[in-house]
Amino acid sequence: MKIIISITLYFILLTPGYAGNLKPFTTDGCSAFPNGTFEQKSLWVNCCISHDFAYWKGGTNAERLKADQQLERCVKKAGEPEIAKLMLTGVRMGGSPYFITPFRWGYGWPYARGYAALTDEEKLEVSEKLEMLKVMIESISRTLDENN
Numbered sequence: 001m002k003i004i005i006s007i008t009l010y011f012i013l014l015t016p017g018y019a020g021n022l023k024p025f026t027t028d029g030c031s032a033f034p035n036g037t038f039e040q041k042s043l044w045v046n047c048c049i050s051h052d053f054a055y056w057k058g059g060t061n062a063e064r065l066k067a068d069q070q071l072e073r074c075v076k077k078a079g080e081p082e083i084a085k086l087m088l089t090g091v092r093m094g095g096s097p098y099f100i101t102p103f104r105w106g107y108g109w110p111y112a113r114g115y116a117a118l119t120d121e122e123k124l125e126v127s128e129k130l131e132m133l134k135v136m137i138e139s140i141s142r143t144l145d146e147n148n
Helices: 002-014 045-057 061-077 081-094 120-147
Strands: none
Touching: 045 061, 061 081
16 A cells, blocks of 8 residues: 555656646637638638637636637627537547647647646736737737838
8 A cells, every 4th residue: 555655646746737838829720620711711710719729728628618619609600600510510529638739628738738727827827928929919010000
């Protein structure tokens, strides 16, 4: 019994935490799916970017389901209910945190984080990365305005 307890404690102590390991937010729009129709090429891309944000930061299985359902509602609101159903099916099947893909649930964290509520440290890290992103976007926006 002592050996089992010792081995368990050893692995618990060696298991790295995930705080401090969040990569900056990235998005590729709708991943392997079109961002819109032939006529409106970016009709629902905003839905996908919001969905990517949820997937980037990860969290619980319930949070993933909520993010997937929000994607479906957003695309449906864009006037594409059949596409919305298709996308929901795709993300439910292909977005598992256990797949080694760039669009898995929790892709901002190192692989194998799985489903887990964000710790306070991780939430702080998400906020810090978002603040950096906001500053970058504002800077780029100002530069574009100055060049026009």
